[in-house]
Amino acid sequence: MMNILGFKTIDDELDEEDHSLILSKVSNEIVNQIYPTTNTKEILNVISDKSLDQLYCICKLESGGEMVYCGNKKCKFGQWFQLDCIGLSEDEIPEGDWKKEYVEGLLWRGLNEIIRHDAIKEIDEIRMIRHWKADLPDFYENNHPKYLIYAHRLLINVAGATSPRLREQLIWNSTVNVEGGARKNIPKDLHCEHLNRQYKENCRDAGGQLTQATIDRHSQMLGVGKMIEKVYQEQVVESHIKFKRHNTPDTDADVRHLTKTLQPLHLFNFQAGRSFNGFENSKTSKGVTFPRKFKERLIKHTNKIADRRELTADD
DSSP: OHHHHTOSSTTOOOOSSOHHHHHHHHHHHHHHHHOOOOOHHHHHTOOOOGGGGOSBOTTOOOOSSOEEEOOOTTOSSOSEEEHHHHTOOGGGOOOOOHHHHHHHHHHHHHHHHHHHHHHHHTTOHHHHHHHHHHHHHHHHHTTOHHHHHHHHHHHHIIIIISOHHHHHHHHHOSEEOSSOSTTOOEEHHHHHHHHHHHHHHHHHHTTTOOOHHHHHHHHHHTTHHHHHHHHHIIIIIHHHSOOOOOOOOOOHHHHHHHHHHHGGGOTTSOOTTOOBTTBTTOOOOOSOSOHHHHHHHHHHHHHHHHHHHHHHHHO
């Protein structure tokens, strides 16, 4: 943000303008800079020609000579090119700024986590479905077949592959609000983990004397017991014993220290040849490398679900 606004120090101030409008413009510029765009038209209208997925360069041959990798994910000619075919020598190979690539990718992932947690807290299930849709090509590109199948099944069922009742359940029953109040929702699977942990703690307190009646009693106390304990703590115990509540931590000093450390590095300005140790060839995923294969994979999973539905209907 300081780089975009031209600030030299964190104490620089904006001119007398609409600060909310400036913040919106700067935020849009940051997202546009780091957003790994995916061309959906390229996937939907892909030609079923396997020559588009050739790995090697314009000559379509592997001669064994020196090769250079093309960082353009949308390149139609391949990924690896022989230096002789593109008229380059080894000294002329352009260097990438792997440090900038890594930082932009890290910032993108961090912002994604924030907006996903925000959607969960607000029970914005429609936005959560859009997040799953945006993650679909990312799962494929980064070789996560299990999550690709889960995301595809969710999206196709929400789109109409299941009954209207189940569709509504998939959309609106993925979060729970245990404590009540605005922006206090959590994922349902996380809540189940909390209940499992509470159950194990309750059973541990039984001292090994576990009977069926004990197990049933502890199962019924899950969730409710913790809420009763919390209400008792707030309304009874704290009325006699004063506890010091933790306020919001002051992070101003940490932000200033971090800004002072990172600003001289100019992480978001391109400087060829830079990299972090251990991330020398870090590259932010931008789009789908092989859209034809991606589309074929989705069609394959769709056909499996369609065949299963037909078998179920016949039975």
